[in-house]
Each structure stands twice: as structure tokens, then as C-alpha cells.
Amino acid sequence: MAQILNFFRTQNKNHFASVYPDAKTLFDGLKLEENDAIRHLYSKTSGAVFNIGKTYQLPDGDIEELICDCITLLLQKIRDGHYVFQGFDPGTYVVEIAKNKVKRFKRNHLKDKTAPLDESTDLTDEPDFTSLAATELLEKLLALLHVNCRNLIRLKYLDELRDKEVIDRKLTQYTTVDALKNHRAKCMKKLVDIATRTGGFSRRSDVGG
Amino acid sequence: MEHFYVQIESYLLGELNGRELEAFENALRQDAALARAVEQHHTMQQRLRGLHLRKKVSAALQETENQTRRIPFRLWRVELAAAFVLLAIASWLFIDQRSKSARNQALVQAQQEIIATTDTQPVAKTPLPEEGLQQNPGNISPKEAPGAENLKRYKTLAQTFYVAPTTDFVRSANEMPAEQTRLQAAIKAFDQKKYRLAADLLNNDASLGADDSGRFLRAHARFNSGRFAAAAADFNLLENSFQYKYEARWNGLLCRIAQGKAQDRETQALLDAMASDADFPFQEQAIALSKRL
Numbered sequence: 192m193a194q195i196l197n198f199f200r201t202q203n204k205n206h207f208a209s210v211y212p213d214a215k216t217l218f219d220g221l222k223l224e225e226n227d228a229i230r231h232l233y234s235k236t237s238g239a240v241f242n243i244g245k246t247y248q249l250p251d252g253d254i255e256e257l258i259c260d261c262i263t264l265l266l267q268k269i270r271d272g273h274y275v276f277q278g279f280d281p282g283t284y285v286v287e288i289a290k291n292k293v294k295r296f297k298r299n300h301l302k303d304k305t306a307p308l309d310e311s312t313d314l315t316d317e318p319d320f321t322s323l324a325a326t327e328l329l330e331k332l333l334a335l336l337h338v339n340c341r342n343l344i345r346l347k348y349l350d351e352l353r354d355k356e357v358i359d360r361k362l363t364q365y366t367t368v369d370a371l372k373n374h375r376a377k378c379m380k381k382l383v384d385i386a387t388r389t390g391g392f393s394r395r396s397d398v399g400g
Numbered sequence: 401m402e403h404f405y406v407q408i409e410s411y412l413l414g415e416l417n418g419r420e421l422e423a424f425e426n427a428l429r430q431d432a433a434l435a436r437a438v439e440q441h442h443t444m445q446q447r448l449r450g451l452h453l454r455k456k457v458s459a460a461l462q463e464t465e466n467q468t469r470r471i472p473f474r475l476w477r478v479e480l481a482a483a484f485v486l487l488a489i490a491s492w493l494f495i496d497q498r499s500k501s502a503r504n505q506a507l508v509q510a511q512q513e514i515i516a517t518t519d520t521q522p523v524a525k526t527p528l529p530e531e532g533l534q535q536n537p538g539n540i541s542p543k544e545a546p547g548a549e550n551l552k553r554y555k556t557l558a559q560t561f562y563v564a565p566t567t568d569f570v571r572s573a574n575e576m577p578a579e580q581t582r583l584q585a586a587i588k589a590f591d592q593k594k595y596r597l598a599a600d601l602l603n604n605d606a607s608l609g610a611d612d613s614g615r616f617l618r619a620h621a622r623f624n625s626g627r628f629a630a631a632a633a634d635f636n637l638l639e640n641s642f643q644y645k646y647e648a649r650w651n652g653l654l655c656r657i658a659q660g661k662a663q664d665r666e667t668q669a670l671l672d673a674m675a676s677d678a679d680f681p682f683q684e685q686a687i688a689l690s691k692r693l
Contacts, residue, residue: 221407224453229460267450320450329447348448349455376406383440 214221214280221281222269231260240275240289247293256323261288263321339364340378347375408441551660558628560660560688563647565620582607583614590617595624612641616648623651629657642655650674650682662693 194370211231214339220228237258244254256355265285273286319325335339346352346362366373410416411424428435434484446681543581599621601607608614619634640645653674671693674686 224456226456226460226463229457230463233461250533259454261462262461263450263454264451266457270449270453320447322450322453323454325447326451326454329451344448348445349452351452372405372409379409379441379444380437383437383444386444387440400469 214278215276218269218281221266223228224270229262229266232265232282232285233258235280236261236285236289239282239286243286243289243293247297249293249296256290257289260292260319260322261285264288264319267319267321286290332382332385334369334390336378336382339374343371343378344382344396408438409436412442414446479561493619502628505604521524553664554660555626555628555658557662557692559691561685562623562654563650563685565616581609583609583617586614586617586621590621593624595621599625599630611645612638616641616644619648619651623658624678628655631655632659646681649686657689658693 208231210227211220217228221232227380240258240261241254244257249257262285265281265288275279278310333344336344342361346357347354352362354371357363357371358366358368363371364375401445406415407420407424411421416424428438479657509637572624581599582604586598589595589598589601599618602614602618602621608618616638619631619638622628622631622634632655635648635655638648639652643649649670653667653670656662656664656670661667669692674680675683675690677683680686
């Protein structure tokens with residue numbers, strides 16, 4: 192009976208393992224930001240990250256966010272070209288990010304300066320725009336925009352739709368790509384102005400994780 | 401500045417080229433405010449992409465979470481069904497075992513009591529002058545001792561004409577209470593065709609009870625377990641029983657035959673009397689047996 196149940200429980204995991212049998216195929220899947228690749232990476236790393244979080248006595252909810260932070264940061268680095276495949280499993284890098292983030296959290300919030308940071312993950316001076324704090328703050332700023340502006344920005348940067356597709360599908364009130372770009376540029380300026388005026392992005396904590 | 405600001409996004413997205421790109425880069429070098437705006441715009445783009453990535457990862461992981469929740473839910477139902485089936489089987493086995501145990505418990509207990517009683521105190525037994533005849537044929541006198549084939553044939557005849565107890569004490573065995581007396585345990589054993597056990601349970605005369613039922617049962621138990629001499633002794637004592645006298649006379653005669661005394665004068669006289677007695681309930685059997693002998 193236990194073997195049957197275990198079979199059902201590991202069936203999904205085995206499916207991912209067959210799609211991404213090695214580190215290279217997983218990296219390629221992550222580069223394309225495939226959902227299955229993200230899930231496979233999660234299944235590979237969540238246990239280790241969970242243990243790290245528990246070592247530092249983080250609540251389960253925070254550990255879940257930590258896993259999400261780390262995977263997102265890896266995707267960001269792959270997208271920016273800062274992480275390239277060198278034959279290592281991307282999961283190893285995620286676990287290293289998690290270790291560093293937790294140590295940083297401990298240093299910043301628990302005043303424990305004895306926790307050494309691991310420089311290998313190169314996180315110390317690089318802003319993390321993918322962290323929960325950073326993304327939550329950005330969403331608050333977006334909420335201050337007019338709904339039309341918010342929609343224009345969402346279509347371009349969150350839904351990643353091409354301008355022509357937005358026009359063709361009549362997702363906005365604008366009928367030409369140029370008009371769409373002009374208005375979106377103004378909306379972006381408004382968003383930057385709001386961020387500057389409110390000082391929302393002046394704190395390092397929102398990008399530090 | 402305002403004019404160039406519209407082009408910031410195109411510049412950052414790499415959509416400018418030729419003269420437009422050159423003009424923009426010239427302005428960028430000369431206009432510090434524009435350079436700062438480009439930097440702010442670039443940072444905001446990075447933040448938006450970060451938000452996009454995080455939402456994408458969250459959605460993927462949420463889907464994973466939903467799947468892992470759905471799978472256990474399906475498994476939960478499977479587990480519940482499996483547990484129910486196992487519980488049903490276990491319950492059935494338990495009830496079956498318990499009923500068997502309840503049936504056998506009194507028998508085993510009584511048997512153990514017998515062993516203990518036998519070991520510690522002498523048992524008051526009915527005198528059985530021919531006890532052990534079956535186990536020790538050497539005790540039979542040469543005149544009485546028939547050949548082995550004859551003895552076997554007589555036993556078969558006796559068993560063929562044997563009249564089993566018809567009274568209701570065997571039928572009532574299934575309605576016995578949990579706490580059984582030794583007699584009740586013997587009835588139960590007899591009902592289960594454990595004749596030797598039934599006979600052993602009633603080995604002590606004190607366990608036979610106040611009426612003749614106990615002795616009658618023991619006689620049948622002894623007969624069916626091949627202890628014909630002992631059975632004959634019991635049947636003889638029951639020949640004056642109001643309730644069992646006919647069966648006792650008939651089966652007592654069969655016990656004599658089974659012991660090889662078919663050609664005895666006494667046996668022949670008894671058999672003739674039964675065959676000629678019209679009021680004897682087993683007259684027909686007596687006639688048939690007489691012919692067979």
C-alpha cells in the first residue's frame with residue numbers, strides 16, 4: 192500500500208525529471224521561463240531551502256516566500272545574462288542564494304553580525320528587484336496610478352504583450368502604436384515621479400530581501 | 401527634454417537606430433536631467449520585470465501547490481476507501497475469530513480443568529469392567545475374541561444401526577449462554593462432532609447433572625468415539641430411564657455387538673426380544689440387524 196501511495200506522490204516529480212533529465216535542459220527551460228522548469232526547480236530545491244529556513248527559525252510562510260524569492264532571482268539573473276550555464280545544476284545556485292538571503296536577513300533583522308555572508312552568489316551589492324518587499328512596494332505605487340496608466344504599464348511589462356497585439360486586440364483606447372507608446376511613456380514618467388516623491392525606492396531594504 | 405522623454409522607452413528597449421539613436425545619445429551626454437530620467441526609467445523597467453518574474457514564479461508554484469493538494473485529495477479518497485475495506489475485513493475476521501473463540505473457550509477451559517482435576521484428585525468414575533477393551537485387545541478371552549475382520553464388521557454394523565440422540569439438548573447447544581457448565585460445553589462439543597472431547601468433559605460423574613441427559617450424552621459420545629464398553633455401561637444405567645430407555649437398550653445392544661459379542665447368548669436373547677416386541681420403537685431395526693448378523 193505504501194509503495195502505491197508513494198508512486199502516486201512521486202509521479203508528478205518523475206514527470207518533471209523526465210522532461211528535464213539534466214542540468215542543461217533545466218537551465219534551457221528556465222531561460223525560456225517555462226512553468227514546468229520552474230516547478231521542477233522548486234521540487235528540487237524546496238526541501239533544502241526549507242531546511243535552511245528552519246535552521247534560522249523562519250516561519251513556514253516566510254520560507255515559502257524565500258523559495259519564491261530565490262527562484263525569481265535566478266530567473267532574473269538568467270534573463271540579464273548574469274547567470275550562464277557552466278555545467279552546474281541551477282538548483283545549487285538557488286540554494287546558495289537562499290543561504291545568503293537568510294544570513295542577510297539574520298544580520299539585518301536579528302542584529303546578528305556574526306553570520307558571514309557567502310560572496311559566491313554575488314548578492315551583497317546588487318539590488319534585488321524580485322524580492323517580496325520590492326515587488327509589494329511597486330504594486331502599491333502602481334495602485335496610485337490612474338487605471339488607464341496602470342493598464343498600459345501592465346500590458347507592456349507584466350503581460351509582456353507586443354504593442355501591435357495590444358492595438359489589434361483593442362485592449363486599450365488607443366488605435367495606433369505611436370499613440371500607445373506616447374501615453375505609456377507619460378505613464379512611466381508619472382510612476383517614476385510618484386516613486387521619487389514618496390521616496391518609496393530610496394530605502395535599500397526593499398531591494399535587499 | 402519632454403521630446404526625448406518619449407523616446408526613453410524606445411532607447412532602453414533598443415528600438416532606436418540611425419539618426420534617432422545618435423541624436424538621443426548626444427542629448428543624453430549633454431542633458432544631466434535626461435540621463436537621470438533614463439536611469440530612473442531603466443530602474444523602473446527592471447522593477448516591473450522583477451514584478452513580472454515574481455508573479456510568473458508565484459503562479460507556477462501556486463499551480464504546483466494546487467496539484468500537490470489535489471493529488472493528496474484523490475489519495476485521501478483512495479486511502480479512505482482502502483481503510484474502509486481493510487476495516488471491514490478486519491472487523492469480519494475479528495467477529496469470526498471472536499465467535500470461534502467464544503465457542504472454543506469454554507471447551508478449552510473445561511478441558512484444562514479436567515486435566516487439572518485429573519492431576520490433582522481422583523476422579524469418581526462409573527465402574528467400567530470392560531474399559532480399555534478397544535485399546536487392549538489382549539484382554540479379551542480367546543473364546544470371545546473374534547477375528548479382526550469380524551470385529552470390524554460388527555463395529556460397522558453397530559454404527560450402521562446406531563440411533564443418534566434425538567432430544568433437544570443438542571439442538572439447544574447453539575443457544576447456550578457465554579458462561580457454560582461442563583455439561584453445556586460437552587453438548588457443544590458433541591454438536592461439533594468432537595465426541596472424544598465431549599466424553600472427556602463428562603468423564604466425571606459429578607458433571608453429568610441431576611437428570612439422565614448428561615449420562616445419555618456421555619454414552620453417545622463414548623459410542624461415537626469408539627469407546628463401546630464405556631458407552632455400554634452408561635446405556636445399561638439408562639435402561640430404566642423413563643426418557644431414554646429405548647435408545648439406551650438399543651444402543652447398549654449395539655455396543656455389545658461392536659465389542660464383538662454379537663454371537664453371545666445374552667446378545668442374541670436381547671436382540672430376539674427386541675425384534676419380537678411390537679411396542680419396541682426399534683423393532684424393525686432389530687429384525688434387520690438380526691438378519692445381518
